[in-house]
Amino acid sequence: MKKIAVLILSLLFAESIISDEIKVHWMYSWMPFTYTIPEGSVGIFYRGAFLKQVYPPGIHGLLLWPITRGMRINVRPQIDIIEDVLCGTKDGLTIKFPRIAVYNQLEKDEVLNIVSNFGEEYDHYLITEPTVQAVTELCTTMTAQEIYIDKFPTINDFLLQQLVEEQVKSNSKLKINKVVVSKPVLPENIRRNYEVIVEEKSKRVAVSETQARKLKEAETEQLERSKKAQTDKMVAEIENEKKLEFEKNQMELEKIRVSARVHKMLEDAEAEAVVLKKKGKAEAYVVQISGEAHANATLLEAIANERLITPLYVQIKQAEAFWKNNNSKIIYFGEKIPESVYPGFISAGDVKNQ
Structure with a gap:
């Protein structure tokens, strides 16, 4: 003791x-x-x-x-483990899920409600039984390959949804956080076949992922080249715009220079025209004065000539011209002497009569 x-x-x-x-x-x-x-x-x-x-x-x-x-x-978060769940598949095989873990938590405010309705072993009625029932129903709608390979990643979410709906239906307020299902156990010969299928599928997935990666790399490279081409195009467009803007500015400057030169030429022409106009007026005035002076001189000369050329003056000039142009120095005498002073004044009839 x-x-x-x-x-x-x-x-x-x-x-x-x-x-x-x-x-x-x-x-x-x-x-x-x-x-x-x-x-x-x-x-x-x-x-x-x-x-x-x-x-x-x-x-x-x-x-x-x-x-x-x-x-x-x-009332702490806990895990309910359900072991060795058997079910029959759509294609007639019996498989076993060795372990299903249900993560759950009972809130302390809902303890009286759940225990009074479902007893101390509430998790058996709210978790274990609904899970076994959901797995059994799931197996009847799927083949062994779908459960073991094709759709196995979706089973966790399916059972989680089923358990959450069960809590809502029974108004338990039990919180279901997560469901984790272990890989089902198949008959040995079937399992080996599926392992080969999984291996082949993994190889195909690896090849597909490699091809997808290469395709993605090619698309990325093409995208980078496209971006670079777009960038180069934008740079070239900007450079062209700058060049065009520069040329446009040069043309505007040249237009301004030309306009200034034309304006200067117009001003010079107008000034020259004014000068020429004034000069023309002066020259015209000089010409007018010169013309008037010349006309006056001619008029005076004409008046003087008119006064100078008298009948006697004309006879003297005729006589001078006669003696200057008459080489024979012949003088005719007769009754018509006044009419035949020199041969040019004697008609042919008068010569014959002589």
Whole structure:
């Protein structure tokens, strides 16, 4: 007896072996009229019916022990493991899922509702049974190849959705976080065949991914070349626009220069025209004066000639001309001397009569 007491005391106070929480729980669990609730759990009490109170972690007294019975309900996130679930596939094979893990959590505000409706083993009714039923129904709609290879990645999400809908239907408020299904176990010969299929599929996927990667690289390279061509085109367009703008500015400047030269030429021409006009007026005036002077001189000369040329003057000039042009120096005499002073004044009839 003494050895048993020593063993109990050493277990209670061995810090390196058992935690304070376990020691306290173990110690008080043997004490009458008390009930211990560990951390991560809540307590509810049953006395013919569930008391309408949820007790937090700690040590609680039980005045009517042993009539009142306590229950510890885990409210931390937990994992329910369902093992060796058998189902028959659409193509007549029996397969087994060795492990299905359901991650769930019971909120402390929903403890009384769930335990009063489904009991302490609520997870059996809300998780295990619905999961087995969902897997069985799923297998009847799919072939072994679909379950084992083609559609296996979708099973987790399918079961998660089924369990969430089950909680809504039963109004349990149990939170389902995640479902993880292990690879099903097939008959050995079937499994080898599917492994070959999976291997071939993996090779095809690898080849397809390699081709897709090369295609993507080619598309990327083509895209880069296209971007570079577009960039070069934009640069060339910008350079052309700059060049055109420069030439346009040069043309505008040249137009301004030409306009200035034309304006200068017009001004010079107008000035020259003014000068020529003035000069023309002066020359015309000089010509007019000269003409008038010449006309006056001619008039005076004519007047002088008119006064100079008298009948006597005319006879003298005739005589001078006669002697100058008459080489024979012949002089005719007769009755008509006044009419034949020199041969040019004598008619042919008059010569014969001589």
